[in-house]
Amino acid sequence: MGLQEISDRVAQAARASGRDSDAIKLIAVSKVQPNARINAVLTEGHRCFGENRVQEAASKWPDFRARFDGIDLHLIGPLQTNKARQAFELFQAIHSLDRPKLAKTFARLAQETGGCPDLFVQVNTGEEPQKAGVLPSEADAFVSDCKALDLPICGLMCIPPVDEEASLHFALLAKIARRNGLDGLSMGMSADFEKAIALGATHVRVGSAIFGERTPG
Numbered sequence: 001m002g003l004q005e006i007s008d009r010v011a012q013a014a015r016a017s018g019r020d021s022d023a024i025k026l027i028a029v030s031k032v033q034p035n036a037r038i039n040a041v042l043t044e045g046h047r048c049f050g051e052n053r054v055q056e057a058a059s060k061w062p063d064f065r066a067r068f069d070g071i072d073l074h075l076i077g078p079l080q081t082n083k084a085r086q087a088f089e090l091f092q093a094i095h096s097l098d099r100p101k102l103a104k105t106f107a108r109l110a111q112e113t114g115g116c117p118d119l120f121v122q123v124n125t126g127e128e129p130q131k132a133g134v135l136p137s138e139a140d141a142f143v144s145d146c147k148a149l150d151l152p153i154c155g156l157m158c159i160p161p162v163d164e165e166a167s168l169h170f171a172l173l174a175k176i177a178r179r180n181g182l183d184g185l186s187m188g189m190s191a192d193f194e195k196a197i198a199l200g201a202t203h204v205r206v207g208s209a210i211f212g213e214r215t216p217g
């Protein structure tokens, strides 16, 4: 596998659903990957990356930004309120907006800095107790509260339960997005991004299939 193969598969999946592949952003999830692998993907010309920890992103991306133009960095992991300011500085998009306190903090920072990353509301479609995200039943109210705060909500994000058919969760997320007038759908990872594209994904988050397995530590 690798960047080229995954890009080709994204384009193919888009075509198979009669969609324009330009409407699908491939986020290369670089968390825990060695810098040499990230450097190789940057050198191939890719610019859109995902990280799940603010601290880790802060330690590696300023150097890459000094060497490569146009890096588009997405936060795809949980965000503590006290790291929101740092996240605003580092990321062009945040996919893990999942609670009122964070929404209020974002609104305050947006006013103060005059800008805001693109935001995705994370929905816990599997209603898993250990997982972040608003419950499906709470999503409409939360999205409307965020809009009332003038936050740039571009869509919804989900991480399906590992032991369930992902397509059911992608379809549920798409349905919630549709009824809230949201176009963005951040869904699909290495194992299931093609299914996600078939169900309308606009942002797929692919790590190991591009970079190889993550080596822990």
Ligand SMILES: *Cc1c(COP(=O)(O)O)cnc(C)c1O
Pocket (backbone or CB within 6 Å): 029, 031, 052, 076, 077, 159, 188, 189, 190, 191, 205, 206, 207, 208, 209
């Ligand atoms: C790690 C991660 C991914 C990428 O997972 P792969 O299976 O390596 O593609 C996608 N989304 C989130 C939220 C992640 O934390």
